[in-house]
Amino acid sequence: MSVQQLKPTLGTLHLWGIAVGLVISGEYFGWSYGWGVAGTLGFLVTAVLVAVMYTCFIFSFTELTTAIPHAGGPFAYSRRAYGEKGGLIAGLATLIEFVFAPPAIALAIGAYLNVQFPGLDPKTAAVGAYIVFMTLNILGVQLAATFELLVTILAVLELLVFMGVVAPGFSFSNFVLNGWAGSESFGMPAVSGIFAAIPFAIWFFLAIEGAAMAAEEAKDPKRTIPKAYVTGILTLVVLAMGVMIMAGGAGDWSALSNINDPLPQAMKMVVGENSGWLHMLVWIGLFGLVASFHGIILGYSRQFFALARAGYLPASLAKLSRFQTPHRAIIAGGIIGIAAIYSDGLINLQGMSLTAAMITMAVFGAIVMYIMSMLSLFKLRRTEPHLERTFMAPGFPVVPGIALVLSVICLIAMAWFNAIIGLIFLVFMAVGYCYFQLTAHHRANAEEDALLTGSN
Template sequence: MSTSQLKPTLGTLHLWGIAVGLVISGEYFGWSYGWGTAGTLGFLVTALLVATMYTCFIFSFTELTTAIPHAGGPFAYSRRAFGEKGGLIAGIATLIEFVFAPPAIAMAIGAYLNVQYPELDPKHAAVGAYIIFMTLNILGVSIAAAFELVVTVLAVAELLVFMGVVAPGFSFSNFVVNGWAGSNEFSSTALSGIFAAIPFAIWFFLAIEGAAMAAEEAKDPKRTIPRAYIAGILTLVFLAIGVMIMAGGVGDWRELSNINDPLPQAMKAVVGNDSTWMHMLVWIGLFGLVASFHGIILGYSRQFFALARAGYLPRGLAKLSRFQTPHRAIIAGGVIGIAAIYSDGLVNLQGMSLTAAMITMSVFGAIVMYIISMLSLFKLRRTEPDLERTFRAPGYPVVPAVALVLAVVCLLAMAWFNTLIGFVFLGFMVAGYIYFQFTAHHRANAPADALLSRA
């Protein structure tokens, strides 16, 4: 086995676990910030719009993933379609998405633990989570994927239990009161809130595409990846809408907006603070956060690895450990994430909490990546009609066009409502481009990779 080649060991169930696990923390926290922006009804509109975008995107993205099964995921597709600069845009955007999501999740892990142990500093708990799950990822992808599958199944089961336990206390009248950006009437303010809440609706589904970065480690990726992706997006749409509606109907939803643990607080309103169900949610609920945290570490490490192997980042990040895992890439993302956690209180972006700011930064990266991925799909259909496509996007060109148009709408809305974070994101992209300009020799000396260039 080459020191720069990943080993295929993952089956359909593992890939489903990775795809759902990467995302499922979005059902546990983060989305309730959207209530604070748009209200429950406004945010429901936003969530349905975003769910449509993601469903169309995944059905289209799967064509690229199966045709070009590469650890770089979107980076590989965009480089093959648009050359080195296209690969750079997709690669840096994906890296920003996957590096800035884990600090937000780690802080939520700290908040959940703080419910049980008020004396525990959430930041220390967040750093402890980094150390534990970076180590697990370094020990091997088979171990990591098996763990991911177990915690994902538990997290899905827990969300179903949550909906069942709070159902007796659910009232639709609670959900709709002041449902349009703090008002009972739809207005221009409500419409503005619908667009402003886009990052938090995207958080429901953010990073599902990360399973593509395990494509090199998938057994028979042309068959296993489509099955995992389709089952994954259906699972997540059901859970996202179900959890949001049930949580919003158990009391005053405004008390659940802008906090990191809305589900425990919603359950507390129904069963009380000392209920066995309440303690179960806090502990098992951690599995949802852990599944995403652990899975996104796997995702960002493969993106660092693929970019470094292709000469876009320092070559040392492409080294593999004796466990055949990109240990240096795993550690590099962890260092950035831990630094972000301890920047809380030192950096203020548009008055947002650290969690909201990290979510928004991550979503900027995701949306740019979605746009260039759909453009790559259209370009490769035209320039490489003979590329083997064992899965073809259904409803082409309409379905990928819907995903592309909605992604552009999301990007414009985010830039309008989050200008400062948008400029910070742009600064990261420019820094990546400057590094790219000075390191052409790294790419010239990189090992040949047939999947990154046209046949």
């Protein structure tokens, strides 16, 4: 029996829009929490190391994406390299990443709207965002991807406008003032602060790998995906560094270090509260948040779909709507995300804000997935030397090796500084493993998928 396939409709520009759009909210918020634990200079060190990791990762990950263009992305690569349990680890980690990132973004959407409408509860706005963008994703992937491309372009342009508007007020002395002090306020030496800030630097780039989950829906993925990924990571590195440095030099950076709307507040320092530029940033700034929120919904739904299709999750989650979209998977991820928005009591154990906790949980999933993906790249190079690879990781084995080593360092640091959230992450993984052990018959009855096994 041939496996049920998603319809290929996406070109290079759509894929670039998905790759950048998935991530670009990370330039609008989340990263500034890193200033609170490392200071501006400490966090700059963290951000540069993470940018190196992501650049090496994407140049390596693209080899896997083009060789195995599967909706499961990392799940498919790890399943093919390490069998069912390898696929389980990567699949669950990716699912956790993509299910817990949207609640953080939805809360930021609520915070931005609250600037204009102080009476609006940010959580209510967050739930409204889920309803609107789950619906849009259900209505069709081409419509969803076209919308994603448009809001991504607007979001990129607006980040450039932000940098241009605050440039006249930029002062390097503002950026470096007490640049290592943030970590000391948490009782950490500067080096510890650099490592503690890792999840917030990863937030700059988190989920770019999600474009791999649109590979089944890409036209000529072996050609279009490399172009989208390479241009995407370069776009994001430039924007991340530019936004962080310009915001840090706009005034007192410590006032921006633990809030969900650092860019409007940084601009306010330069142009004042009543400037038209400020109101433009708040309204158009929503496009950046919407681009990532909408794109990650697309990503988590494809991961649910792929795992269900392969028998790792209930088969009902692999059902397609009349629009040829995995509507049940879209709704399932939304229910979990909305529940997370109202889970304040759990994250108080870690002593961080709800947004910071959701970011940290998503990053745990991402880092485990990055490690599994790089291990899969090395394994498949050895076990399947004749696999068609239209894009080869440059500088192999050094470049993927750098990505792997830095990912392991990040995971160790994450576990050290976020032990309670790390334990919750392990509980989610353990629950998934128990379900896996109890449902072997589902995988035995699943449709044959040659991309997962390498069979013809």
